[in-house]
Amino acid sequence: MVKKSKNSKQLPIYQLESIKRYYQTGQSQVQALKAINLLIGPGEFVALVGSSGSGKSTLMHILGLLDRPDGGKMFLDGEEVSGLSENQRARLRREKIGFVFQTFHLLPRLTALENVELPLIYNDVSFSDRLARAREELALVGLANREKHLPNQLSGGQQQRVAIARALINNPSVILADEPTGNLDSQSGEEIMTIFKKLHGQGRTIVLVTHDSEVARSAQRIITVKDGLIIS
Amino acid sequence: MLFNLEIFKVALRSLWANKVRSFLTMLGIIIGVAAVITLVSIGAGLKVYIADQFEALGSNLIYIYPGDLSSGFGERAMISQTRLENQHRQAIDRLDLPIGAISALVQIADQAKYKENTFNTIVFGVESAYSQVVNVDLEMGRFFTESEEERRRRVAIVGSRVVEEIFSGIDPLGKSFFLGGSAFEVVGILEEQGGGAMGSSSVDDTVIVPLKTAELIFAQEDYGAIIVKAESESDIDQIKAAIKKELLDYFDEEDFSVLDQRQILNQIDNILGMLTLALGGIAAISLLVGGIGIMNIMLVSVTERTAEIGLRKAVGAQNKDILVQFIIESVFLSIVGGSIGVIFGFLGSLLIGSFLQTTVTPWSVFLAFSISSLIGVVFGVAPARKAARLDPIEALRY
Known part of the structure; x- marks a missing residue:
């Protein structure tokens, strides 16, 4: 669990120092991230914007501890994470990061409730605790009456709300949302953005990746990535 | 975890x-x-x-075979040119051993025929003492006598399957059927043993005739085996040693085998184990x-x-x-x-x-x-x- 101690209030959630990421494509080396310096404080609602190929997805993967930088240092909640092993990163993903994806990524054979409690099964949480917490999170996104529904019985907006509940279940330090409205009609998209704004209002730290400037405007701070660099 | x-x-x-x-x-x-x-x-x-079948034959049996069977019933046994004959049978007789009964045995594959019915059978030519060597359980009739053997009478004791196949429904006792081109009279019927797994022959498939009759009809003078019944189990080793010693005058060591039941069973076990x-x-x-x-x-x-x-x-x-x-x-x-x-x-x-x-x-x-x-x-x-x-x-x- 994240301890909201006085200390962590002062520490930034993310502190990136000269983060680099290269890809080798054949003979040539592509610099996806050239030297990213970034500070995201607790409670911030940040939008990462940039065109396709700008490096924002790579940055998102590094922030989400799904990918490792080739150079530089990254601190998450004050802890240096760029050199961690795969297992340690898995543990941090579980404890500190909640993901929301464009395509929801709900497991099709699990009910809404089971999808929400999924992260907890890797956390040794007891069955009754899991159930109670998953019910609570599902209710918070307004789906208390959809617990037993399978993903294909839910609308796109509802599926994304299930995914948000799943992201919140471990009370993460940060929510990383990758184009969360990209697969939704505008009305559902607005509903989702309303939830994010509400979460921000509750003091959650949110990093939103989008290419949609309309969506980005909901955020408190917009960071534009271009050619592997932060330009504003 | x-x-x-x-x-x-x-x-x-x-x-x-x-x-x-x-x-x-x-x-x-x-x-x-x-x-x-x-x-x-x-x-x-x-x-x-x-x-089970082996034990049903009786106990304290010693088998003398031509060829070396000590290394299993393998290639060497099959290609053996050794002939086990009457002189060897007599040589064993001359030894003063605690033997209960003894019988030589010839084995011929032939067709039994009664009217239009035929059946491929195994003919055993044995001595009249054979019924004292191994257990021969008769359903009906009798075993042949010493005098029938001496006079080379064409009498036969038939297995239950033979009866079924060629005499279907008729009481075969006293009937004549053909074997090796000669007519044989049925004097006894063997009790049904059952079994005969996977095409292997069983006692039920056999016909037993006097040894001397078989030698005459089938012109076969070398024995498939000589079977000896020891008077008691404690005599087995002594008898085996004495027979072995005697037969070495006629054969090289690898040209004949003297085995008791246990040894044979062990070898069959080995083969079946491999199978x-x-x-x-x-x-x-x-x-x-x-x-x-x-x-x-x-x-x-x-x-x-x-x-x-x-x-x-x-x-x-x-x-x-x-x-x-x-x-x-x-x-x-x-x-x-x-x-x-x-x-x-x-x-x-x-x-x-x-x-x-x-x-x-x-x-x-x-x-x-x-x-x-x-x-x-x-x-x-x-x-x-x-x-x-x-x-x-x-x-x-x-």
Whole structure:
């Protein structure tokens, strides 16, 4: 669990120092991230914007501890994470990061409730605790009456709300949302953005990746990535 | 923690979600395990059957065979040119040994014919004392007498199958039938013994005639064996040694064999043991194929569930959690398949047991089951590793 101690209030959630990421494509080396310096404080609602190929997805993967930088240092909640092993990163993903994806990524054979409690099964949480917490999170996104529904019985907006509940279940330090409205009609998209704004209002730290400037405007701070660099 | 009940449930749920596929995958293991158990039970049953038949002959028997049988009934025995003849029979007679009874034996494959009916039988030409050497249980009639043998009478004691096949329905006692071009009178009928596993001949298929008659009719003068019944078990070793010593005057050591029942049984056991192993081994190949089937399906399953694996990793599953999930799936398939296979193996051996003698051996059940479980682990590892090593970023793009 994240301890909201006085200390962590002062520490930034993310502190990136000269983060680099290269890809080798054949003979040539592509610099996806050239030297990213970034500070995201607790409670911030940040939008990462940039065109396709700008490096924002790579940055998102590094922030989400799904990918490792080739150079530089990254601190998450004050802890240096760029050199961690795969297992340690898995543990941090579980404890500190909640993901929301464009395509929801709900497991099709699990009910809404089971999808929400999924992260907890890797956390040794007891069955009754899991159930109670998953019910609570599902209710918070307004789906208390959809617990037993399978993903294909839910609308796109509802599926994304299930995914948000799943992201919140471990009370993460940060929510990383990758184009969360990209697969939704505008009305559902607005509903989702309303939830994010509400979460921000509750003091959650949110990093939103989008290419949609309309969506980005909901955020408190917009960071534009271009050619592997932060330009504003 | 390596074993997590939740991960176990996750694995079972995905198997359950693909019920038909899971069952078909298990089928390979089911058939493999059932085949091993059933085939081994046939081999083991044959062993028990032969031992029973052998013991039914009586006890304290010593067999003298031409050729060297000490290394099994193998090639050397088959190509032996040694002839065991009347002079050797007489040489044994001259020894002063505690022998109860003795009989030489010739063996001829021939066709028995009565009216239009024919039957391929094994003709045993034996001495009148044969009935004192081994147990000859008669259903009806009598054994032939010494004087009938001396006068080379054409009398025969026939097995129950011979009666069935050529005398169908008629009382054969006193009837004449043809054997080797001569008419023989039926004086006795052997009690039915049953068995005769997998085309092997049984006492029921035989005809017993006087030795001297057989020598005359079939022009066969060398013996298939000389059988000696010791007066008591304690005399067996002494008699064997004395006969061996005497026959060395006629043969080289490797040209004849003097064996007691136990030795013969041991050798038959060895041969059947190898046969059983071979049968089990062939069946085990299907187990291997079943294991490859599991691996194949698990690999397909990993590919299909790439997005799921990516998501699980994103929400914090470690590589070992994914590894364990997929190994549980394959182990479960093979253990459940193995268990069902054991049941079918018992049923199969029961079914075959209605016409052949079968004995389910605990070691074959244990072996088949543990091999199938092992297969689940071994063939589950490659797909599970593939799953565990998936890059979550790539996996989430699916």
